Amino acid sequence: MAIDLLYFAWVREAVGKDGERVDPPADVATVGDLLDWLAEQGDGYADAFVDRARLRAAIDQAFVALDAGIAGAREIAIFPPVTGG
Numbered sequence: 001m002a003i004d005l006l007y008f009a010w011v012r013e014a015v016g017k018d019g020e021r022v023d024p025p026a027d028v029a030t031v032g033d034l035l036d037w038l039a040e041q042g043d044g045y046a047d048a049f050v051d052r053a054r055l056r057a058a059i060d061q062a063f064v065a066l067d068a069g070i071a072g073a074r075e076i077a078i079f080p081p082v083t084g085g
Contacts, residue, residue, distance in 0.1 A: 001023065001024070001071075001072075002021055002022070003021070003022055003023075003024070003034075003073055003074065003075065003076055004019065004020075004021050004025045004075045004076075005019055005020050005021070005022055005038075005072065005075075005076055005078065006018065006075065006076070006078070007018045007019060007048070007075075007077075007078055008077065008078070008080070009079055009080050010080060010081035011048045011055070011078050011079055011080060012049075012066070014016065014044050014045075014047045014048035015044050015045055015048050016044050024037050024070075025037065028070070028071065029069055029071070030066070030067050030068060030069055030070060031057045031059070031064060031065075031066045031068050031070060031076065032052070032067055033070075034070060034076065035049040035052065035055070035066070035078070037047075047050075048078075049053040049078075052066055053057040054076060054080055054081070055079070055080065056078075056079055056080065056081055056082070057076060057077065057078055057079075058077040058079075059073045059075070059076050060073060060074055060075055061075070061077075069083070079080070
């Protein structure tokens with residue numbers, strides 16, 4: 001299941017790219033599982049995904065919790081909490 005990933009703000013800086021297309025293993029069922037799998041892909045990924053309290057996600061442009069399932073997702077965005085002012 002190929003998924004387009006988008007990274008924003010300091011997540012993008014840590015990973016070193018603004019997005020990529022991935023095909024995670026079948027046992028990756030939630031956004032949290034995806035972050036665990038991505039963290040194993042290199043130091044930048046590990047740095048970006050170590051503190052889950054600092055991350056938010058959206059599946060196909062809808063905000064979701066990190067325990068949300070990813071089955072059928074076409075796009076997942078990972079970003080820090082958004083603040084306004």
